[in-house]
Amino acid sequence: MIKKESEIKIKVETDDNRIPEKLTWSAEDGGVNNQEAKAAFLSIWDHKAQETLRIDLWTKEMPVDEMKKFFHQILVGMSDTFHRATDDEKMTATMRDFCDYFAEKLDIKADGKSKE
Numbered sequence: 001m002i003k004k005e006s007e008i009k010i011k012v013e014t015d016d017n018r019i020p021e022k023l024t025w026s027a028e029d030g031g032v033n034n035q036e037a038k039a040a041f042l043s044i045w046d047h048k049a050q051e052t053l054r055i056d057l058w059t060k061e062m063p064v065d066e067m068k069k070f071f072h073q074i075l076v077g078m079s080d081t082f083h084r085a086t087d088d089e090k091m092t093a094t095m096r097d098f099c100d101y102f103a104e105k106l107d108i109k110a111d112g113k114s115k116e
Contacts, residue, residue: 072099
């Protein structure tokens with residue numbers, strides 16, 4: 001069997017204080033090449049330490065209203081991923097309820113857009 005490797009690259013340009021000014025990412029298998037982003041959250045599971053390693057980045061230009069939508073969409077995605085990974089219906093429903101509550105409190109529609 002031939003094994004295939006994929007690579008995802010994230011480039012971060014920072015100012016003199018190491019604050020991100022520009023983020024770009026590439027994933028050749030997905031057809032993405034140096035696409036600009038304003039934020040990125042990456043989690044990696046360290047099996048030996050039994051802990052999550054995280055990289056949370058956002059540029060100076062990331063507006064707060066977009067950050068709120070970004071967080072909401074991350075939470076919704078985590079709920080979906082949790083369900084696929086565990087098939088735990090009860091906790092998934094609880095997580096989705098929280099996502100709805102989060103959106104309501106931030107005045108965000110379920111699709112992540114601000115209510116008008």
